[in-house]
Amino acid sequence: MLTNKVSEIMTTAVITAEPSSTIREVTQLMVDRRVGRVVIMENDEAAGIFTEQDVLRRVMNRVLDVHKTPVRRVMTTPIQGVPQGTTIVAVLGRMYKGRYRHLLVYGDDKRMVGLVSMRRILNLVVELGADVQDTRTVGEIVSGAVPTVTADTPVTVVIDKLVHEHQGSVVVLVDDRIGGIFTERDVLKRVALEDRDMGQVPVAEVMTADPLVVSGSAPVKEVLATMRENGFRHVPVAGDGGDLTGIVSMADVLQYATALDIDDAVRKAWKEIEEFWESEENYTPG
Secondary structure (H helix, E strand, C coil): CCCCEHHHCCECCCCEECCCCEHHHHHHHHHHHCCCEEEEEECCEEEEEEEHHHHHHHHCCCCCCCCCCEHHHCCECCCCEEECCCEHHHHHHHHHHHCCCEEEEECCCCCEEEEEEHHHHHHHHHHHHHHCCCCCEHHHCCECCCCEEECCCEHHHHHHHHHHCCCCEEEEEECCEEEEEEEHHHHHHHHCCCCCCCCCCEHHHCCEECCCCEECCCEHHHHHHHHHHHCCCEEEEECCCCCEEEEEEHHHHHHCCHHHHCCHHHHHHHHHHHHHHHCHHHCCCC
16 A cells, blocks of 8 residues: 555645735634645645744744735745655655655646645554554654753743754643643644734643653554544653653654555565665765
8 A cells, every 4th residue: 555656645625825825814724724734826836835834933933924924935935746656655755854744746747636744644554554563662762852841931932942953842841740742733723823922921821731641661553543543743752650751753653663564565665765865865964
């Protein structure tokens, strides 16, 4: 299945907006439609994409009048894409390499025919791995470097931390324990449309409180399924004593999913992708 074409799992129900739409209008559209991205169309062609990351990195840390500034100024352009005949496993490799969550899918005429997200591939991998035996645990793959803040930290400070440290989430500590998590989705839903001075608002007011926390001994397969079921991209990991030991992202657990190694064709494709990442051809100075 992972060597099938991306056109088989892409979505054709793509939410779009015009480049002249204001940042406020497009952000409101994302919240109303419960999506993390909007494709910006101009002259019937995809001119760019506006995502939660753009809200965080290009809107929240700038002085902009979101009611008047067109989304054209802060969208990501050009939008990255793949031909509709590209294999699913190759698309996943492209996402890892470029750190993309969404890729445009285009037809023979180079026009958009759909959009594929890492979440769609997560769903597929969970389904494929349902009957696969996997003994690896989250503790084996988790990184020990976890961005944290205290509950009284102002939202603007937390956003600066996310931007400068290139993070998609931070764990919020309450009395040195995991009290919440603050992510790009929280920025979109609870901060971006507010007209308050976020320098005066503690992150505790806008974080996701009492988040799901998984044990380091939890199987990777189980965590994959949990993230899919709840729509989570980041999950804190705790040790036996409940202390924070790491955080896993959707990309982390997907990379170690046994379902990506279920047949020779996928194994070969995935190996080629890994070798490319490690080669000098993929080396970028700085």
